[in-house]
Amino acid sequence: MANIVLKVLAFCLLLDICLFYGVMVALRTLWTIIRHPVRSFKIKPRNTPPACLDDNSLGSHAYLRTKTLKLHYVSNGDRSKPLMLFLHGFPEFWYSWRHQLRAFADDYRVVALDMRGYGDSDKPKGIGAYALDNLTSDVRDAIPALGHSSCVLVAHDWGGAVAWRFAHDYPDLVDKLIIMNSPHLKRFEEVISTSMKQFKKSWYMFFFQLPYLPEFICRMADYAWIKAAFCKPPMGVRSEGAMTDDDIEAFKYNFQQEGVATATINYYRAAMRYPPAREPKHPVITSPTLLIWGEEDQALCIELTEGMDKYVQDVTVKRVPDASHWVQQDKPQEVNQIMREFLKGN
Template identity: 60%
Template sequence: MSNFVVTLIRFGVTYGLASLMGFWVLVGSVILVCRKGPRWFFSKKVRETRPACMQDSNLGSHGFLRAQDVRLHYVAAGSCSKPLMLFLHGFPECWYSWRHQLKEFKKDYRVVALDMRGYGESEVVRGVQNYEMKKLVGDVKEVIAALGYSSCVLVAHDWGGAVAWTFAMDYPDLVDKLICMNIPHPHRFVKHISSSWKQMIKSWYMLYFQLPALPEYLMSSGDYSTIKNAFHGKKMGLRNRENMTDDDIEAFKFAISQPGCLTAAVNYYRAAVRYPSKLRHDPQVTSPTLLVWGDEDGAFDNDVLVGHDKFVKDFTLKKVRGASHWVQQDAPEEVNEIMREFLG
């Protein structure tokens, strides 16, 4: 069978399933309009200035740097004479998801929490191809150098974790230690989702996000109500809701509502399907690695954890009982303690 035919079949299956999922999301949206009214559904607040919680000087100072073809925003604290601890956030978040860790580790590290490309106050680059993995990995490499370091402790969650795993494989000399949270090794995830219906169902949104425009439009409805549902909802929400206040949610709404940011965030998923990374012959991570896992994750099946020691030379797994996908925000004290123990 020719490559053209394979591509055509893959395209048809992908967008056929995406359209089916889009139909059901539309049905749900119509039900919401009937329940809450058109005024609620079409409401959208303009957010031009950072909320007060994002201006907290205890979290650090705001800065910008240039990496490849994009201007990136970050928040940094701690002495520049200390080792670098670089934080990468997930979807649909921003640098602020690391607020608890910035406060905790700034005494011992130069802590830097990045707004990844297209998120928050970082520059939005047009085009799905600008969000493929090699671009995201390249950003991390240039950020480390731009900050004046030759390596770092790399800490990441969700999509940031997918980038961090890949970065540690590509540039092992730049990663002193790797800490990932609720994101499996990419090879382990690919093998797991190809054989687990449970994981396929949990990952339905990855196909839905392949549709043009519709995901962004519906996610922004009800003044970005999807953001609040992600953190406070029954399926995905934090178990310790007091750790995600209305002010915190407003911070994430501010980040995702900046012009073009929502499309950029969804483009991470579009690029992953359109420009998939090739599976490696040797997917080993040689840096000492800690995987922190909230075991009430609504996005990942816990069975995906099996077999990680095959991909990591020096591997530590720590489960946080009862914590959600947003583990570093759901149980910050426990996560910080686990990190300190691992870092020695």
């Protein structure tokens, strides 16, 4: 009985937090609409992909089938070479790895997935479809579907959350693990439960639990929030020219596709409503692991990079000064060099 009471109280507290942020965002949105009624509802038609998405130097487009759905990917390099598999974050898609697709194609078969719900990949209905167990199953099935038995797994943001869990459950499939600005899930739980700073930074995770309103706001003013997130302070990239107008158009084009807004926000909804049904198969990650962290991340505290030894047997942490949350796009040369040094190690 005590456990039931605690669960009810926790649910009520979570609901109150979500409603609080919902009211705050709704009031701010209403004020924006009053001030700029025309601009707030203007959306540019995007019927064809921007030319940058068909750049042959990035690789070729293809699809694979898992047990349950079809995933789109872009592949570069010789198919006979070891697989380097990239998992993107929110609100991104395969294009987030454009710099790495070029940089590592000589030594690896580099493959950047559109994760379920993104880009040209399938977008299953329902919040439960985006539970972490389903996301890790996609990666498990993708590796043999690509014709490989294991991979160097590289991931950022939400892709990192999937990769951490995947490395716990399927160590034989991960030769090396490279994570960028994505905390280990257990470490995130520790920090958000004790740090008011991280709790405040995570406000959007609670706001995204609400129905309809997040999708509506995402579409406002021609997806203006995407440019703000990638380009403007405090969240945007720090390097001049790191994100071009064409790049922003590519991200807007992706997010404007039918079903993408709801599917991608469902990642956050599922995280709170459908946690993993069991503990990881292996309590400690044994694959050699590199954590790259842009120090100016405004969504995640730097403390999340500490205390990793409890969860990862062999971890190297590299911080990139004056780099944003979008570290692999913000400082691609520095990130690629850190990756090369790690990959050359024994």
